[in-house]
Structures are given as C-alpha cells and as structure tokens.
Amino acid sequence: MSRVCELSGKSGLVGNRVSHAKNRTKVRLLPNLQSKSIYAPGLGKFVKVRLSTSALRTVNKIGIEAYCAKNGIVIR
Template sequence: MSRVCELSGKSGLVGNRVSHAKNRTKVRLLPNLQEKKFYAPGLGKFVKFRLSTSALRTVNKIGIEAYCAKEGIRLG
C-alpha cells in the first residue's frame, strides 16, 4: 500500500538531514496518514479512507460529501 492520501493526494518527499558539521544525509519525509471511517448520508453507509491529518481536519470541518465534491471525488 502506497503512502499517499486517498483524498488530497499528499505524498512523501525527499530532503536532507543536516548535522552540525553540515554533513547531509538523504531522508524521506512521509505524510502523517491515518485510517478513518466516515458516515456518508448520501450513500447511507460508512466509507473508509487512508488520509493525511490535514485532510482529516478539513473533512471534520466541512464534511466528507462537501470535501469530495470540492475535490471532484466520487463516493462509493
């Protein structure tokens, strides 16, 4: 399973870990993904997503159906 948010599409990136001596080591910076179930009143059932915490905050604020409509994602 890839480490990509199913709703926002947020994924990891590559950066450098820099020591005091300015030595650079490659490091993967991964999104904070959580698995969460939401109730979709339009479908009348729960839908499960693996989403980033920033997308989770937005879904909690405006609702799962409004978020999917805004992003152009079909539920179900």
C-alpha cells in the same frame, strides 16, 4: 500499500537531514496517514479511507461530501 492520501493526494517527499558539521543525509519525509471510517450521509453508510491528518481536519469541518465535491472526487 503506498503512502498516499486518498483524498488530498499528499505523498512523501525527499529531503536532507543536516548535521551541525553540514553533513547531508538523504531522508524520506512521509505524510501522517490515518485509517478512518467516515459516515457519508448521501450514501447512508460508512466509507473507509486512508487520509492525512490535515485532510481529516477539513473533512471533520465541512463534511466528506462537500470535500469530495470541491476536489472532484467520487466516493462509493
């Protein structure tokens, strides 16, 4: 299973961990993904999604249908 947010499209990044001696080590920076069941009133059922916590906060604030309409996502 890939570590990509289903709604916002956030995925992992690659960076460097830098020690005090300036030694650089490659590190993967992964998004904070959570699996949630969110109620979609238009569909009349719960939709199971794997989304980042920042997207979850926005969905809780404006609703999943408004979020999907704003970003051009079709929910089923």
